[in-house]
Amino acid sequence: MLATIESNPSESGRPESVFVSxxxxxxxxxDLPIEALKELSKLARYADRDPDIVRLRSLFATLAGQTGRPH
Incomplete structure (x- = not known):
């Protein structure tokens, strides 16, 4: 099995790909909404440092029923 290394690590885990995985x-x-709340609590420490994390938090919040539709 071959492993690949991304030249730019920040592009290897797009928020949508991480969420779907x-x-x-x-x-x-x-219970997906409850599990999404757990993930939100894990991501809370990162606040708004990175736009990808903000997007990932938005996806989890939507699944947890905390927001409307994702943008």
Whole structure:
């Protein structure tokens, strides 16, 4: 198996890709809004330092029912 290394690490984990990967790894019986709240609490320490994290937090907040539709 070959591993690839991104020349620009910040582009390797676009927020939408990270979110979809997270969704796919959730167990079938998971309560997704509750799990999304857990992820929001983990991301809270990063505040608004990076626009990708802001976008990822927005996706989790939407799933958790804390906001309207994502922009």
């Amino acid at each position: 997270w969704l796919l790894w959730q167990p079938r019986e998971a």
